[in-house]
Amino acid sequence: MLGEYRISGRRASEIAASVERGVGSGDLPPGHVLPPMRELAARLEVNPNTVAAAYRTLRERGVIETAGRRGSRVRPAPASTSRGSLRIEAPPGVRDLGEGNPDPELLPGLSPALAAAAADDAESHGLYGQAPVVAEFAAYARAAMDADGVPAGPLAVTSGALDAIERVLAAHLRPGDAVAVEDPGWGSMLDLVPALGLRAVPVGVDDSGPLPADVERALRAGARALVVTDRAQNPTGASLDAPRARELRAVLARHPDVLLIEDDHGHAIVDLPLHPLAGATAHWAFIRSAAKAYGPDLRVATLTGDAVTVDRVAGRQRLGPGWVSRLLQRAVLHLWTSGAVDTRRVARSYGARRDALIQALAERGVPARGRSGMNVWVPVSDETGAVARLLHAGWAAAPGARFRLDTPPGVRLTVSPLTAADIGPLADAVAAAAGPARPVNYG
Numbered sequence: 001m002l003g004e005y006r007i008s009g010r011r012a013s014e015i016a017a018s019v020e021r022g023v024g025s026g027d028l029p030p031g032h033v034l035p036p037m038r039e040l041a042a043r044l045e046v047n048p049n050t051v052a053a054a055y056r057t058l059r060e061r062g063v064i065e066t067a068g069r070r071g072s073r074v075r076p077a078p079a080s081t082s083r084g085s086l087r088i089e090a091p092p093g094v095r096d097l098g099e100g101n102p103d104p105e106l107l108p109g110l111s112p113a114l115a116a117a118a119a120d121d122a123e124s125h126g127l128y129g130q131a132p133v134v135a136e137f138a139a140y141a142r143a144a145m146d147a148d149g150v151p152a153g154p155l156a157v158t159s160g161a162l163d164a165i166e167r168v169l170a171a172h173l174r175p176g177d178a179v180a181v182e183d184p185g186w187g188s189m190l191d192l193v194p195a196l197g198l199r200a201v202p203v204g205v206d207d208s209g210p211l212p213a214d215v216e217r218a219l220r221a222g223a224r225a226l227v228v229t230d231r232a233q234n235p236t237g238a239s240l241d242a243p244r245a246r247e248l249r250a251v252l253a254r255h256p257d258v259l260l261i262e263d264d265h266g267h268a269i270v271d272l273p274l275h276p277l278a279g280a281t282a283h284w285a286f287i288r289s290a291a292k293a294y295g296p297d298l299r300v301a302t303l304t305g306d307a308v309t310v311d312r313v314a315g316r317q318r319l320g321p322g323w324v325s326r327l328l329q330r331a332v333l334h335l336w337t338s339g340a341v342d343t344r345r346v347a348r349s350y351g352a353r354r355d356a357l358i359q360a361l362a363e364r365g366v367p368a369r370g371r372s373g374m375n376v377w378v379p380v381s382d383e384t385g386a387v388a389r390l391l392h393a394g395w396a397a398a399p400g401a402r403f404r405l406d407t408p409p410g411v412r413l414t415v416s417p418l419t420a421a422d423i424g425p426l427a428d429a430v431a432a433a434a435g436p437a438r439p440v441n442y443g
Helices: 012-025 037-044 048-060 111-124 135-147 161-172 187-195 212-220 242-253 307-318 326-337 343-363 383-392 420-434
Strands: 064-066 072-074 155-158 178-183 199-206 225-229 259-263 283-289 301-305 375-379 410-414
Touching: 012 048, 037 048, 048 064, 048 072, 111 326, 135 155, 135 283, 135 301, 135 326, 155 161, 155 307, 161 187, 161 225, 161 259, 161 283, 161 301, 161 307, 178 187, 178 212, 187 199, 199 212, 212 225, 212 242, 283 307, 301 307, 343 375, 343 420, 375 420, 383 410, 383 420, 410 420
Parallel strands: 178 199, 178 225, 225 259, 259 283
Antiparallel strands: 064 072, 155 301, 283 301, 375 410
């Protein structure tokens, strides 16, 4: 069962280290079943409690998982190579629709905001011991959430949405716990879950968001957390509408102990109303990032939630980075209050490009999805072949494998680089690439 590898050690720490060496060397590959505790204890001539302690340490580190009567086995390796590496480098002359960046023409200039932040900081000097969240920033962010129906709660600031999600998951979950995630869904999220030693449970998504029946099934099966994208879901563009939000709140009401995490990915780039789920469970978090509307390099996201969750996140943050730069907080606040981004114009711009592409694809017999945001999801029969044929035609698309767990193949097209003149040629190329590869006769 274990091949030539022999677990060794007399103390729990030594046994755990021996297993980790085997996992690191590949001698104990993912899925390998470890010996039952009593069997290994007899082989090593130690107390079974010593082996139990070693296995417990390995579970807490995310090295192994326990599957009831099936015993303990080596977990699938955390993603050391991220899904982001499943990308197509656009060579010269090829249009890049795979990176997922916003349109630079729709992003505000940062010089006035940074200058205003520096002027504000001249009085406080950004010293140790100051409040981690700028009071004016918190007040403005909280008022905006109040207007959108997000329940009251304390506020924290993190270095982007993924940082917030990681901190919330770590505040409540332990290695081996299951997390219900959207499928297809954000590739970085699908990387993060196994990297934390957690198990991803896929939940299907349609244009209105996560499917209630799939969510119910995942929570009944023991998922301890659910991550939902409220608007402009990546990669499908799904957005929660009022009926779907009511259905999901009803599901969550039956599972009040589940940790709910909401990412309002489309904030300030879509014109669809927000229908938050926050408050349907005892522990919840709601996150908004400045990345898509104001610039990816502004690593500022706002987090609110129940008091316990936010307190745990803020407490752990104090022991690490301490706080997110108050200069950046003041810069984002200036962008908000100065109206640097015309959110309706941004939503119209992305919407026009997205709708035009979906319509052009429909006219060519190709179904596509993209209710909101800057992405269009196109199902294909042969993902590798479709990406290759698009590249040959002059377009670099994001392979669906970056975003999928159990759902069928597809490609993601980001519309932000497109002009009206691009729509027809791109739709022609996608229509030619989306079907099955033509058989080759080597007769």
